[in-house]
Amino acid sequence: MCDGSQCYDFPPGYNARLIVLIPRLISQGGSVSDPLFGAMLQSIIDGSPDKAAELAQQALANGVDPLEAVNRGFAVGIKFAGDQFGCGEMFLPDLLASAEAMKAAIKILEPEMLKRGSQREALGKIVLGTARGDIHDIGKNLVATILSASGFQIFDLGTSVTPEQFVAKAKEVDADIVGVSALLTTTMAGQKAVIEALDRNGLRPRVKAIIGGAAVTSKWAAEIGADGFSRNAIDALELAKNLMGKGTAQA
Amino acid sequence: MRPRIQLLSPELIGRILREAFELLMNPGVRMGSAPVVELLRSAGVEVGVANNVANNDGVARIPEPLVRQCLASAPRDFYLYNRQGEKAVHYGGDDVHFDPGSCCVQVLDPDTLEARQSETRDLVRIVQVAEALPQFAAQSTAVVCNENDAPSAIGDLYRLLVVLQHSDKPVVTGSFSAAGLQGMIDLLAADSGSPENLRQKPRAVFDVCPSPPLNWSEFGSHNLLDLARAGVPAEIVSMPLAGGTAPVTLAGSVTQHAAEVLAGITLHQLAGPGSPIVWGGAPAIFDMRTGGAPMGAVETAMLNMACAEVGKHLGLPTHGYLVATDSKFVDAQAGAESARSAMLGALAGINMISGAGMLESLACFSVEKLVIDAESIASAQRLARGIEVSGESLATAMFAQTGLSGEFLKLKETRALFRQEQYLPSPVIDRSARGSEPPRDVFTRARTRVDELVSKYQKPPLPEDVLRRFQDIVDRETQRAVAAAALPRN
Numbered sequence: 192m193c194d195g196s197q198c199y200d201f202p203p204g205y206n207a208r209l210i211v212l213i214p215r216l217i218s219q220g221g222s223v224s225d226p227l228f229g230a231m232l233q234s235i236i237d238g239s240p241d242k243a244a245e246l247a248q249q250a251l252a253n254g255v256d257p258l259e260a261v262n263r264g265f266a267v268g269i270k271f272a273g274d275q276f277g278c279g280e281m282f283l284p285d286l287l288a289s290a291e292a293m294k295a296a297i298k299i300l301e302p303e304m305l306k307r308g309s310q311r312e313a314l315g316k317i318v319l320g321t322a323r324g325d326i327h328d329i330g331k332n333l334v335a336t337i338l339s340a341s342g343f344q345i346f347d348l349g350t351s352v353t354p355e356q357f358v359a360k361a362k363e364v365d366a367d368i369v370g371v372s373a374l375l376t377t378t379m380a381g382q383k384a385v386i387e388a389l390d391r392n393g394l395r396p397r398v399k400a401i402i403g404g405a406a407v408t409s410k411w412a413a414e415i416g417a418d419g420f421s422r423n424a425i426d427a428l429e430l431a432k433n434l435m436g437k438g439t440a441q442a
Numbered sequence: 443m444r445p446r447i448q449l450l451s452p453e454l455i456g457r458i459l460r461e462a463f464e465l466l467m468n469p470g471v472r473m474g475s476a477p478v479v480e481l482l483r484s485a486g487v488e489v490g491v492a493n494n495v496a497n498n499d500g501v502a503r504i505p506e507p508l509v510r511q512c513l514a515s516a517p518r519d520f521y522l523y524n525r526q527g528e529k530a531v532h533y534g535g536d537d538v539h540f541d542p543g544s545c546c547v548q549v550l551d552p553d554t555l556e557a558r559q560s561e562t563r564d565l566v567r568i569v570q571v572a573e574a575l576p577q578f579a580a581q582s583t584a585v586v587c588n589e590n591d592a593p594s595a596i597g598d599l600y601r602l603l604v605v606l607q608h609s610d611k612p613v614v615t616g617s618f619s620a621a622g623l624q625g626m627i628d629l630l631a632a633d634s635g636s637p638e639n640l641r642q643k644p645r646a647v648f649d650v651c652p653s654p655p656l657n658w659s660e661f662g663s664h665n666l667l668d669l670a671r672a673g674v675p676a677e678i679v680s681m682p683l684a685g686g687t688a689p690v691t692l693a694g695s696v697t698q699h700a701a702e703v704l705a706g707i708t709l710h711q712l713a714g715p716g717s718p719i720v721w722g723g724a725p726a727i728f729d730m731r732t733g734g735a736p737m738g739a740v741e742t743a744m745l746n747m748a749c750a751e752v753g754k755h756l757g758l759p760t761h762g763y764l765v766a767t768d769s770k771f772v773d774a775q776a777g778a779e780s781a782r783s784a785m786l787g788a789l790a791g792i793n794m795i796s797g798a799g800m801l802e803s804l805a806c807f808s809v810e811k812l813v814i815d816a817e818s819i820a821s822a823q824r825l826a827r828g829i830e831v832s833g834e835s836l837a838t839a840m841f842a843q844t845g846l847s848g849e850f851l852k853l854k855e856t857r858a859l860f861r862q863e864q865y866l867p868s869p870v871i872d873r874s875a876r877g878s879e880p881p882r883d884v885f886t887r888a889r890t891r892v893d894e895l896v897s898k899y900q901k902p903p904l905p906e907d908v909l910r911r912f913q914d915i916v917d918r919e920t921q922r923a924v925a926a927a928a929l930p931r932n
Contacts, residue, residue, distance in 0.1 A: 284857040
């Protein structure tokens with residue numbers, strides 16, 4: 192997924208370097224010229240929820256359009272963090288902190304967006320859970336955090352979810368995508384069961400099924416007829432966007 | 443607690459030194475030049491009648507009190523500086539640094555997987571890659587430039603010139619002759635601004651080698667004297683081959699190594715008391731099948747560790763030759779041997795460990811191996827840091843935040859500390875899950891890494907007047923070398 196074009200090859204202590212990068216990012220974003228937007232994306236890259244929330248408040252106080260604040264400030268930061276993770280320059284704790292900062296900003300901005308009727312358009316609705324019998328949810332939680340921070344609406348069913356529960360939730364929320372995570376080779380069969388249940392209930396191909404987990408391979412995904420699989424949370428974001436026809440591949 | 447490995451008991455170190463001092467008296471040390479013999483005689487050393495009158499050599503019997511006096515004047519530590527004049531390498535204590543191996547005449551072509559003669563472009567590429575890797579505290583004059591247009595008469599000066607033009611880091615280097623050294627010192631002085639600046643903040647250390655057993659040739663001993671007088675650090679690289687040019691026992695070879703280095707330090711400190719000098723070496727076992735020097739053998743690593751232990755006991759800065767392999771390819775043998783000796787060297791606390799990137803028992807260099815070795819070195823450096831305690835509690839404070847949720851990934855502590863707790867490898871090391879693309883082997887990943895580092899490399903800007911002085915020195919030395927080569931030999 193990383194073609195090298197976004198890689199900067201940071202030495203240790205990268206945060207200092209990111210400050211240097213902001214002007215470059217701003218120039219790449221084109222429209223991001225306001226220092227407030229620059230500070231917003233920096234707060235996301237720094238993974239600082241307090242700072243992000245403070246800047247969101249400041250934006251509201253200054254009468255900045257909250258959707259603008261997201262699209263030209265905070266969201267540029269989360270995109271950058273995702274790229275850097277893909278390049279191996281940022282790591283899981285950084286990425287998670289960036290996502291938490293994003294959430295903190297959205298939480299402040301959301302009521303005003305609702306009021307203005309300018310709610311950020313959800314990229315899609317995704318039902319997530321780990322396969323039946325599998326209680327390992329670090330990977331699934333990461334995917335939920337990153338997808339949510341990137342604009343997907345996430346319905347997280349938690350751990351050891353039955354195929355019936357997946358189907359019921361997908362129907363209830365009119366989901367676009369169902370994602371099933373499994374760490375163990377023994378619980379990977381549960382992914383197949385979910386896909387079969389979605390088929391039985393006539394939800395596919397409208398509802399896409401995606402899978403992930405340490406032992407999951409493209410071969411397994413093909414074998415059970417999944418619409419896609421990913422190796423990590425950032426790949427999952429790209430996958431989900433592509434399935435919604437909103438990925439960079441389609442752009 | 444910093445983890446350490448020690449191979450020698452205090453009693454054994456005592457015995458090694460006792461016997462080394464005995465060797466300095468009997469059989470003594472062969473000295474290969476008249477000025478060295480004179481220097482020793484003026485210090486009261488008895489030097490026997492020359493065996494070879496033409497070379498003015500003779501056997502010196504160096505008494506322990508004189509050696510002890512010279513040891514006392516040798517500095518316990520010193521620094522090498524980068525071009526910016528900042529301290530970059532600390533020779534002393536248990537600090538561990540690595541530099542690429544030196545003086546290969548061949549490189550492994552990554553396309554054909556054949557060894558070919560090394561050229562200037564190879565040296566440039568090695569320097570560019572080592573410049574970007576923090577695992578290498580210093581550069582080395584890694585390969586000899588063999589192409590027809592490289593002036594072979596000043597091959598040593600030319601290598602150093604190429605490195606200085608492309609790097610800001612300190613340099614581990616060495617000259618190919620007694621006469622070649624001054625040009626190199628001049629080049630470094632031009633780079634530093636003046637000979638005095640070079641003395642105050644040396645950027646390079648020169649490897650100087652005795653010839654085993656117990657022989658300081660004209661070339662080696664003259665280099666020692668000239669370096670001592672210029673105040674430029676010297677690194678004595680004694681290389682006994684256990685069973686070939688030295689006693690077969692590891693302890694016996696360590697003893698010979700000690701005697702050779704003690705003799706060198708005596709010459710060096712007599713010529714320039716207080717000048718920086720390193721207890722270094724490239725000891726190896728002698729391979730009983732091939733007659734070669736297997737750099738990847740565990741016994742070779744043990745010799746390096748033990749020799750350094752003796753130097754540390756004497757309170758001197760240390761050096762060794764590790765992270766090399768005998769394999770001809772960048773394969774599992776290369777990885778195993780190089781990573782193993784990187785670990786052992788780091789745990790022995792050797793101040794400068796040369797050898798990374800080298801294949802085929804030091805005959806061939808691979809820049810792809812260099813980036814793989816950098817990962818082994820980083821792991822070794824991590825190991826040598828040991829297990830550290832940060833904060834007041836080990837785990838309870840973090841559990842106070844997570845309870846049984848298991849959400850450690852979200853903790854501030856995790857983000858603040860993971861970079862120091864874990865070494866985060868480059869993509870040369872594959873830890874990824876199997877994806878849709880076919881996995882690539884380490885050599886392929888290393889090639890990609892080398893290409894990336896080279897593409898991001900930026901040549902340091904050197905002032906015009908420095909470049910002009912470089913050119914003047916190269917012109918002068920070329921004339922000198924060409925004239926010297928034209929002299930009739932008898």
